[in-house]
Amino acid sequence: MPEVGAYDAKTHLPKLLERTQKGERFVITKHGRPVAELVPVTRADPESVRRTIADIRSFRETLRKRGVKIRGLLKKGESLRELAHQGHRY
Known part of the structure; x- marks a missing residue:
């Protein structure tokens, strides 16, 4: 480059x-x-976005069948937002 x-x-x-x-x-x-x-802007391919969303839904269903709940992943006093942003630098 x-x-x-x-x-x-x-x-x-x-x-x-x-x-x-x-x-x-x-x-x-x-x-x-x-x-x-x-760098050039890349446009999202709508079909690729649909496939990704379908994959996420499938994964969520797999977790649900295994009995995994989001609240079970949180530490005491931790919010879902904090979990989602874990490791991010601002």
Whole structure:
């Protein structure tokens, strides 16, 4: 992936966006260190989304049949939100 300095990226952003739109990817650096990536937006394939949702529902049903309940996975005083965000960095 080609590297572009932050100043050059700012100066040539319209050209970089055109190239990115065509599928190219760039690493933007600041003082020679990578700080960001400029990548094309990917659109979700509706059929892929449907398959994923079906897989999740199937997995939930498997857990239900095994008697696994979400509340049983929570530690004392822990919320479902905290469990879902476990390991996230903000």
